[in-house]
Amino acid sequence: MARSFDSCRAPYLNNSLIFNKSYQDYSSKNSYTYHSLCRSKQRCIPEFAIDLVLDYGKATSAGKGAESYSFDNRSWRKVCKFLGADVRRYEKYRNIYVIVVGGTILTVAWRH
Template identity: 35%
Template sequence: MLTRHAKTRVRQRSIPASVVDALLDFGERARSGAGTETCYFTKKSWKRFATYLGQEARHFERYRAVYAVVADDGQVVTACWRR
């Protein structure tokens, strides 16, 4: 699911694998060219995720600004923090 590059970047950027999974399950997607799409949280998608988590959502609030780049084959190419 994660490329070697993505595993390295997720570890370097302190992004938990559970957040990447949540992005893939709840996040919005937009084409970003070259056979990839960007997966990110919007207010609406974050609300769905927070409802799913319940009280535990407060522990994930800091990860709202994370996004992932996903290849057409479903592999996560990288994950980053929005600035």
């Protein structure tokens, strides 16, 4: 059953759009679950921050075939090189993590 994103107010979406279960139309680069779209909106984590973590973050096992991507000091230095002086604007996203299973983003959150 396809759901409308109106109930979770997912980011960057027109509320009239309805997607299938994998929500691959949300981004051409990543595949999101409905849960991850809702959580990214609720936790104010934009898509570009998720892309940064997936591209530059360190992957660790999260159990049951899942991987957790987050920044460590080494990976954050790579982001600093990539962004240059603009890195100050994105410093607040240093503490996010993304859980991925089989190429699909399950959830995104802040590390406390």
